[in-house]
Amino acid sequence: MSVIPPIDLTEQFRAIQSDVNAAVAEVLASGQYINGPAVATFAQAFGNYVGSEHCIVCNSGTDALYLALRALNIGPGDEVITSPFTFIATAEAISAAGATPVFVDIDPDTFNLDVAKLEAAIGDRTRAIMPVHLFGRPVDMGPVMDLAARYDLTVIEDCAQATGAKWMEQQVGRIGTIGCFSFFPTKNLGGCGDGGALTTNDDSLAATARMLQEHGSRIKYHHEAIGINSRLDSVQAAILAIKLRHLDTWNQQREQVAERYHRLLAPVNEVIRPLPVTFGRSVWNQYTLRLPQATADNQERNQVQQLMREAGVVCMVYYPLPLHLQPVYRHLGYQPGDLPQTEAVAHQVLSLPMFPELGEAAQLQVVQTLKNALTQVGLKAAQYC
Numbered sequence: 001m002s003v004i005p006p007i008d009l010t011e012q013f014r015a016i017q018s019d020v021n022a023a024v025a026e027v028l029a030s031g032q033y034i035n036g037p038a039v040a041t042f043a044q045a046f047g048n049y050v051g052s053e054h055c056i057v058c059n060s061g062t063d064a065l066y067l068a069l070r071a072l073n074i075g076p077g078d079e080v081i082t083s084p085f086t087f088i089a090t091a092e093a094i095s096a097a098g099a100t101p102v103f104v105d106i107d108p109d110t111f112n113l114d115v116a117k118l119e120a121a122i123g124d125r126t127r128a129i130m131p132v133h134l135f136g137r138p139v140d141m142g143p144v145m146d147l148a149a150r151y152d153l154t155v156i157e158d159c160a161q162a163t164g165a166k167w168m169e170q171q172v173g174r175i176g177t178i179g180c181f182s183f184f185p186t187k188n189l190g191g192c193g194d195g196g197a198l199t200t201n202d203d204s205l206a207a208t209a210r211m212l213q214e215h216g217s218r219i220k221y222h223h224e225a226i227g228i229n230s231r232l233d234s235v236q237a238a239i240l241a242i243k244l245r246h247l248d249t250w251n252q253q254r255e256q257v258a259e260r261y262h263r264l265l266a267p268v269n270e271v272i273r274p275l276p277v278t279f280g281r282s283v284w285n286q287y288t289l290r291l292p293q294a295t296a297d298n299q300e301r302n303q304v305q306q307l308m309r310e311a312g313v314v315c316m317v318y319y320p321l322p323l324h325l326q327p328v329y330r331h332l333g334y335q336p337g338d339l340p341q342t343e344a345v346a347h348q349v350l351s352l353p354m355f356p357e358l359g360e361a362a363q364l365q366v367v368q369t370l371k372n373a374l375t376q377v378g379l380k381a382a383q384y385c
């Protein structure tokens with residue numbers, strides 16, 4: 001039985017293998033493994049792609065978020081508003097900087113922050129809003145930027161899952177004060193290891209972020225702050241520079257995969273398909289459905305996932321437990337029921353295999369397998385919270 005994985009990185013590598021091998025060999029021969037010319041070249045190219053004046057490349061998307069917060073001098077006593085429906089790294093960076101995440105419920109139709117609920121969460125200690133463009137889908141940044149201007153807040157975009165996405169005509173990552181990106185291998189622009197970047201048009205923030213990523217140092221062996229060591233390896237930079245040239249094509253292919261799913265799933269009444277974006281462009285890092293919720297903990301969704309796995313189609317659940325209910329955030333005092341849309345969606349979501357090279361035959365198999373599993377489990381088009 002051939003297995004359809006959630007993402008297959010090998011096919012993409014085969015397509016660019018000779019270029020990658022040559023670029024890696026060049027870096028290895030150069031001996032400049034840290035902060036070499038490959039790093040500067042990629043940082044410049046990525047900054048140009050996003051349309052930002054400065055691009056600081058670093059070790060991961062998590063570090064990019066952390067460096068952004070530290071560069072903004074956000075720390076103990078400060079609050080940062082963000083989504084509870086995201087990877088832990090978003091909130092973890094806020095906590096690592098010493099600040100407190102404040103979670104606002106999501107819009108179940110987009111999986112992103114419900115911008116209508118943002119204002120009520122702003123208080124005396126709020127310093128920033130950190131919208132997450134989840135699954136490749138842009139947050140509606142208009143209301144976010146309006147509120148930020150009205151309350152004098154900074155906006156840090158978490159673009160980890162959305163490289164190439166657009167809000168209106170603008171690339172995400174250049175709308176707020178700082179944009180943070182991840183080059184984790186499964187991202188739209190993924191390296192062959194960890195990597196990240198932050199983008200900004202602010203000269204002073206860029207200089208501070210650079211200082212912080214180099215052990216708090218602007219001049220070698222002179223340290224003005226406690227920083228971290230967070231650099232992108234030259235080898236990764238060289239690989240990412242090659243992959244960046246293909247990013248738009250790969251994102252277009254993802255759009256085609258999403259369109260095919262949309263069409264193939266139209267007759268499957270039991271599921272809610274992701275809505276088209278009306279104010280920009282999604283780059284479909286994930287194609288995530290909502291399944292009916294028959295019981296409070298929706299074991300049926302998990303059964304569907306398990307049956308599909310047994311039939312050779314591996315789907316993922318991003319994310320089964322919202323951040324406000326994670327053990328690590330118990331001290332913040334959130335209770336089940338506080339963010340009802342997020343909590344409901346966490347029981348309903350199922351992400352289908354999604355990668356640029358996924359073909360129609362495989363997608364037909366995914367959809368047929370899903371239909372069989374839904375029938376077996378007995379989930380019917382029913383109530384969604």
Ligand SMILES: Cc1ncc(COP(=O)(O)O)c(C=O)c1O
Binds near residue numbers: 087195196
């Ligand atoms: C929304 C979001 N933010 C931040 C990160 C952190 O990125 P990295 O894994 O490169 O540290 C991720 C990675 O999965 C993510 O999905």
